[in-house]
Amino acid sequence: MAVKEPGTQEPLIGRLVVIGLGLIGGSLAAGLKARHLCRETVGVVRRAATAEQAVALGVVDRAVTDVSDIASELGPDDVIFISVPTLAVESVLRAIAAQVDPAVTITDGASVKGSVIDAARTVYGDVPPQFVPGHPIAGSEKSGVTAANPDLYEKHRVILTPLENTDAEHLKRVTALWQGVGAEVLSMSVAEHDEVLGATSHLPHAIAYSLVDTLAHDIGNPNIFRYAAGGFRDFTRIASSDPVMWHDIMRANKDAVITALDLFIDNLTRLRRGIETEDSEYLLGVFTRAKTARDHFTKLLAKRALVESMSTHKIDYLLQPGGSVTGSIRVPGDKSMSHRSIMLGSLAEGVTEVEGFLEGEDALATLQAFRDMGVVIEGPDSGRVKIHGVGLHGLKAPKKPLYVGNSGTTIRLMSGLLAGQAFDSEMSGDESLAKRPMGRVADPLRAMGAVVETAEGGRPPLKIKGGQTLKAIDYVMPMASAQVKSCVLLAGLYAQGTTRVTEPAPTRDHTERMLTGFGYSVKKDGPVAELTGGGKLTATKIEVPADISSATFYMVAASIAPGSDLTLTHVGINPTRIGVINILKLMGADLTLSNERVVGGEPVADIRVRYAPLKGIDIPEDQVPLAIDEFPALFVAAACAEGKTVLTGAEELRVKESDRIQAMADGLQILGIDAEPTPDGIVIQGGQLGSGEVETHHDHRIAMSFAIAALRASGPIRVKDATNVATSFPTFVELAKQTGISLEVIDS
Ligand code: S3P
Numbered sequence: 001m002a003v004k005e006p007g008t009q010e011p012l013i014g015r016l017v018v019i020g021l022g023l024i025g026g027s028l029a030a031g032l033k034a035r036h037l038c039r040e041t042v043g044v045v046r047r048a049a050t051a052e053q054a055v056a057l058g059v060v061d062r063a064v065t066d067v068s069d070i071a072s073e074l075g076p077d078d079v080i081f082i083s084v085p086t087l088a089v090e091s092v093l094r095a096i097a098a099q100v101d102p103a104v105t106i107t108d109g110a111s112v113k114g115s116v117i118d119a120a121r122t123v124y125g126d127v128p129p130q131f132v133p134g135h136p137i138a139g140s141e142k143s144g145v146t147a148a149n150p151d152l153y154e155k156h157r158v159i160l161t162p163l164e165n166t167d168a169e170h171l172k173r174v175t176a177l178w179q180g181v182g183a184e185v186l187s188m189s190v191a192e193h194d195e196v197l198g199a200t201s202h203l204p205h206a207i208a209y210s211l212v213d214t215l216a217h218d219i220g221n222p223n224i225f226r227y228a229a230g231g232f233r234d235f236t237r238i239a240s241s242d243p244v245m246w247h248d249i250m251r252a253n254k255d256a257v258i259t260a261l262d263l264f265i266d267n268l269t270r271l272r273r274g275i276e277t278e279d280s281e282y283l284l285g286v287f288t289r290a291k292t293a294r295d296h297f298t299k300l301l302a303k304r305a306l307v308e309s310m311s312t313h314k315i316d317y318l319l320q321p322g323g324s325v326t327g328s329i330r331v332p333g334d335k336s337m338s339h340r341s342i343m344l345g346s347l348a349e350g351v352t353e354v355e356g357f358l359e360g361e362d363a364l365a366t367l368q369a370f371r372d373m374g375v376v377i378e379g380p381d382s383g384r385v386k387i388h389g390v391g392l393h394g395l396k397a398p399k400k401p402l403y404v405g406n407s408g409t410t411i412r413l414m415s416g417l418l419a420g421q422a423f424d425s426e427m428s429g430d431e432s433l434a435k436r437p438m439g440r441v442a443d444p445l446r447a448m449g450a451v452v453e454t455a456e457g458g459r460p461p462l463k464i465k466g467g468q469t470l471k472a473i474d475y476v477m478p479m480a481s482a483q484v485k486s487c488v489l490l491a492g493l494y495a496q497g498t499t500r501v502t503e504p505a506p507t508r509d510h511t512e513r514m515l516t517g518f519g520y521s522v523k524k525d526g527p528v529a530e531l532t533g534g535g536k537l538t539a540t541k542i543e544v545p546a547d548i549s550s551a552t553f554y555m556v557a558a559s560i561a562p563g564s565d566l567t568l569t570h571v572g573i574n575p576t577r578i579g580v581i582n583i584l585k586l587m588g589a590d591l592t593l594s595n596e597r598v599v600g601g602e603p604v605a606d607i608r609v610r611y612a613p614l615k616g617i618d619i620p621e622d623q624v625p626l627a628i629d630e631f632p633a634l635f636v637a638a639a640c641a642e643g644k645t646v647l648t649g650a651e652e653l654r655v656k657e658s659d660r661i662q663a664m665a666d667g668l669q670i671l672g673i674d675a676e677p678t679p680d681g682i683v684i685q686g687g688q689l690g691s692g693e694v695e696t697h698h699d700h701r702i703a704m705s706f707a708i709a710a711l712r713a714s715g716p717i718r719v720k721d722a723t724n725v726a727t728s729f730p731t732f733v734e735l736a737k738q739t740g741i742s743l744e745v746i747d748s
Pocket of ligand 1 (some may be wrong): 269335336337409480481482483484485508628652
């Protein structure tokens with residue numbers, strides 16, 4: 001049985017027999033027919049009038065009213081698609097079982113898979129290898145053959161739930177059919193399918209039917225629908241769906257639907273109580289969490305995703321060479337401070353208001369994690385966030401593992417906080433985070449008495465056992481890391497005694513500064529920071545300055561591109577973060593700071609950058625921790641400088657979102673630059689950047705660095721997978737275009 005690849009205009013199969021020509025079955029037949037992907041489409045329907053109508057509408061080539069009229073004619077190239085209400089699948093299987101050759105592929109489109117499997121077992125004894133259970137996620141409230149649409153499945157998802165004994169060729173054929181009509185095919189277990197659909201599809205249908213029925217019959221005002229507007233319409237559209245189909249689905253997936261309904265009824269009862277008692281905190285909590293979830297889903301809907309983990313929409317950047325950057329811009333809020341504002345605001349007593357919050361995925365992951373632990377957080381809305389603090393001991397156990405995406409800062413800082421809680425917790429993240437070392441936080445936390453479990457090699461996920469008594473330690477950090485320092489200090493809030501951290505070199509001190517801003521005393525003495533457990537945090541106002549790490553891309557852009565003159569406003573210039581300014585100045589860059597002021601305990605300034613020829617330097621090692629996130633961009637500056645730039649003492653770069661030494665060396669070499677990685681740094685010989693495709697290894701800063709490199713390249717640069725730029729710099733593309741960089745975003 002040869003199956004042709006989708007995409008060819010050659011028929012994929014011989015005959016497609018669709019049993020039940022409603023929206024789902026009719027659309028598959030019409031879709032394959034329109035694309036000439038099968039030699040003949042045959043419909044099987046109950047009523048002769050429908051058969052005639054289906055042919056007249058061009059949905060099928062021919063239609064019969066009895067499956068026996070066609071079943072025994074079918075051969076090894078043919079496919080039967082059963083598209084009848086879920087509980088009718090058994091009688092269809094019974095009708096075809098004895099007549100259909102085992103070489104014929106049989107598949108179905110029922111919304112519940114467990115009951116279909118049971119039906120097949122009842123009829124056949126076991127599910128036959130020719131049967132491929134499936135479910136296209138493309139229904140609507142429309143039904144009947146007149147609703148058939150050849151393009152219904154374009155960019156929709158189809159879930160197949162093959163069993164262990166499902167034949168691979170039959171599976172391949174069904175996959176090819178769905179792909180042929182433009183669908184994306186996914187595979188899942190039967191149980192998972194029914195649980196997920198029970199919650200995301202069957203529950204909302206049950207609620208919509210019940211709501212409309214309540215309004216129509218139980219509320220005694222006959223005029224009620226005359227006043228129903230958009231809200232009613234949006235919420236109840238699906239109550240117009242086919243009643244028989246939904247009757248069947250509810251019965252067939254009874255257990256999963258009841259579990260989801262019980263949970264919903266519980267929550268509705270709680271909401272009722274919240275309204276009755278005018279519990280604003282509760283109401284705001286439910287509504288803000290729901291709004292965030294729904295907004296997130298709207299974004300996913302645009303990509304037609306069913307659940308997030310199933311697909312991420314990847315993008316590349318395509319850059320044209322040359323140009324200059326000019327104007328005045330404000331880059332988004334500082335990532336480190338945004339994370340800390342949510343953490344400390346949540347643990348404070350009272351309501352903390354934040355302005356300038358970075359609405360990037362990393363900081364949003366932190367925000368979501370605290371929502372998952374019961375903190376009510378309003379916003380973000382244009383950088384404004386309001387956090388209803390719960391106090392140091394007010395967090396609630398999250399119902400599921402906390403997912404922190406790409407964010408190393410979230411997982412490392414939160415491990416310190418979570419070690420001090422009464423409940424167990426777990427944190428996991430994306431592919432890049434899963435490779436990053438967590439032993440550096442787990443070790444000191446264990447020394448404090450925490451119980452922390454990592455996956456193999458000290459990597460995420462992290463499992464933290466609650467209810468431990470933490471004791472203060474005096475920790476001398478083996479590496480210069482603000483994340484480790486912050487983690488230990490945050491655990492110290494919950495420890496008995498005075499926790500002391502000594503760093504080998506100065507690292508960003510936002511945690512210490514912000515704790516002080518929340519009224520928690522932190523003593524600083526040179527490389528030592530210490531605090532005593534058992535105090536409390538008091539809510540405050542926070543203004544987050546623009547992120548110097550994001551500003552860096554534009555500082556380098558203006559420095560390397562002749563004719564540039566760019567001002568970056570309100571940039572945070574905390575002394576522990578200004579390595580990039582110092583290094584660029586040493587290379588000969590033309591940077592001027594003005595309007596220097598202190599905002600909410602952090603120094604800020606406007607930075608004007610004009611093009612100046614750069615020269616290669618030996619980067620002073622004491623600047624490394626002060627510019628740790630800025631090196632990818634600085635390597636681009638080095639590639640455009642005259643002479644050699646040497647970096648040493650920067651082995652930490654190898655354990656960032658990617659191995660930044662290797663990733664940058666590889667990319668620069670592709671672009672024709674002599675860049676030699678060393679164990680703790682790199683040697684870059686300035687030269688002419690060429691053209692080519694560079695990999696980012698899911699690292700936002702690698703992506704942005706190569707984007708600005710195009711300003712001095714001799715040809716176009718394609719940056720492969722720039723998706724993660726959204727973690728730290730959601731407006732990067734907009735600002736790139738605004739300042740004069742020729743950047744196009746393309747689907748990868
Ligand atoms: C950060 C500290 C740094 C930095 C990261 C943010 C922080 O990491 O690279 O982007 O907010 O504390 P290390 O502590 O690993 O150096």
